[in-house]
Amino acid sequence: MTMSWTDERIDTLRRMWEAGQTASQIAEELGGVSRNAVIGKAHRLGLQSRPSPVKPNEPAAAKAAAAPPAPKPAAPVAAAPVAAPPRPPVERVIPPVVVAAAPPAVEIEDDVEDDTEVEADAPVAPPRPAPPILRSVGPGGFLRQAPGEQQAPITPAPPRRLVPAKPSADMAGKTTLLDLNDKICKWPIGHPGEPDFHFCGEKVNPGFPYCVGHCGHAYQAQLPRRDRRPPPPLPFGGPRAR
DNA sequence: CCCTGATTCGC
DNA sequence: GCGAATCAGG
Numbered sequence: 001m002t003m004s005w006t007d008e009r010i011d012t013l014r015r016m017w018e019a020g021q022t023a024s025q026i027a028e029e030l031g032g033v034s035r036n037a038v039i040g041k042a043h044r045l046g047l048q049s050r051p052s053p054v055k056p057n058e059p060a061a062a063k064a065a066a067a068p069p070a071p072k073p074a075a076p077v078a079a080a081p082v083a084a085p086p087r088p089p090v091e092r093v094i095p096p097v098v099v100a101a102a103p104p105a106v107e108i109e110d111d112v113e114d115d116t117e118v119e120a121d122a123p124v125a126p127p128r129p130a131p132p133i134l135r136s137v138g139p140g141g142f143l144r145q146a147p148g149e150q151q152a153p154i155t156p157a158p159p160r161r162l163v164p165a166k167p168s169a170d171m172a173g174k175t176t177l178l179d180l181n182d183k184i185c186k187w188p189i190g191h192p193g194e195p196d197f198h199f200c201g202e203k204v205n206p207g208f209p210y211c212v213g214h215c216g217h218a219y220q221a222q223l224p225r226r227d228r229r230p231p232p233p234l235p236f237g238g239p240r241a242r
Numbered sequence: 243c244c245c246t247g248a249t250t251c252g253c
Numbered sequence: 254g255c256g257a258a259t260c261a262g263g
Binding site for chain 1: 245246247248249
């Protein structure tokens with residue numbers, strides 16, 4: 001059974017294509033198809049072929065950092081600030097459906113619907129009253145961060161060293177690794193290996209490894225998981241040697 | 243080289 | 254209809 005263009009896959013293709021994702025990205029997302037297949041299909045679908053002569057995408061922005069300006073010694077030329085061309089709405093666009101993560105079998109209310117579709121800009125922007133931030137409430141009563149609030153998917157505490165905290169005077173009253181049990185919040189404070197690394201220690205939100213407060217951080221209104229794949233930080237900084 | 247999308251054309 | 258091969262531009 002070969003990969004076929006099911007309605008769902010076509011829909012994903014269409015939406016990603018229209019969203020400005022590159023054929024490669026789409027192909028990768030769909031899986032089982034090549035970049036060419038995506039392009040071919042897109043055309044057959046009559047999808048609008050945007051500026052064909054390639055246009056830098058997200059990857060460019062990502063790699064941009066790797067290409068810092070190499071100033072030429074003799075260049076009296078006024079550094080013309082490159083006017084950013086119409087960098088339109090090509091944002092992170094997620095193809096699949098938005099699903100809310102539902103940890104345990106508990107009723108969940110999820111009405112986070114923040115359509116922030118701001119047009120270019122209103123001539124006279126009336127003082128936006130009060131940002132109606134809608135948060136969903138998770139089991140135990142923790143508030144999920146609304147998608148709009150999810151600045152950076154905060155990482156609890158990326159380990160830096162593989163060194164266990166040693167008991168010391170500083171740790172007096174702190175919840176250490178040895179103090180962990182099923183009833184106390186395991187939210188890490190600080191980083192492993194650091195002198196005062198410890199855990200929250202609050203009473204857990206029943207059924208969760210964290211207290212109610214930290215559950216709010218740990219369980220956020222779910223963004224589509226199909227996002228780009230920037231996940232696993234290298235176990236250890238092993239820049240691939242050539 | 244890398245990347246991009248467009249097009250062709252045998253299947 | 255499909256997509257590898259090819260072409261063409263950045």
